[in-house]
């Protein structure tokens with residue numbers, strides 16, 4: 111029997127149920143960048159998939175924007191403890207991006223303009239879990255938030271969502287990206303509170 115009735119404490123509101131451990135809700139949209147915001151003109155922008163040796167796929171802005179896109183509503187969780195619920199984006203699913211890519215490599219390293227990298231298992235980019243997003247809240251993605259386009263992987267802490275994405279390298283053996291090599295967790299599941307490399 112429940113000693114304390116549920117709705118009484120007021121702590122299990124629908125919003126709180128969506129909040130991973132150790133996170134708090136915010137309604138603004140903080141900017142977290144490890145360096146200056148790179149400005150890439152759209153006529154020089156490109157996005158490539160490579161295997162470390164060869165470029166397997168290449169899109170310029172026009173061919174990228176010709177890919178089918180979708181509107182998605184997702185919750186964001188930053189390792190600095192803010193979470194933002196119900197954010198609306200438009201982007202191209204990584205399932206679409208990877209459709210014609212044949213690989214045996216189980217890991218991916220996302221690469222950004224400005225040299226930021228972050229690693230994740232290739233499977234975490236598949237199955238409607240990741241997008242290359244170019245619009246936020248109905249507007250073109252602002253440069254400070256990663257415009258013209260950023261990776262969006264909402265089921266992992268937000269440092270995995272590389273801003274100013276320029277490509278993804280498929281790698282046979284996992285290798286740490288920027289924050290992962292500075293002591294952040296290799297995988298970064300907010301629901302398991304995988305913040306730092308020592309966390310389970």
Ligand SMILES: Nc1nc2c(c(=O)[nH]1)N[C@H]1C(S)=C(S)[C@@H](COP(=O)(O)O)O[C@H]1N2
Nearest residue numbers: 140141142143144222226255268269272273
């Ligand atoms: N290229 C690049 N991507 C990045 C970062 C960065 O410094 N450079 N910071 C990461 C971190 S730590 C977070 S929390 C989010 C922040 O995204 P926002 O600035 O849009 O809130 O971007 C991630 N992607």
Ligand SMILES: [Mo]
Nearest residue numbers: 142188189269
């Ligand atoms: Mo972050």
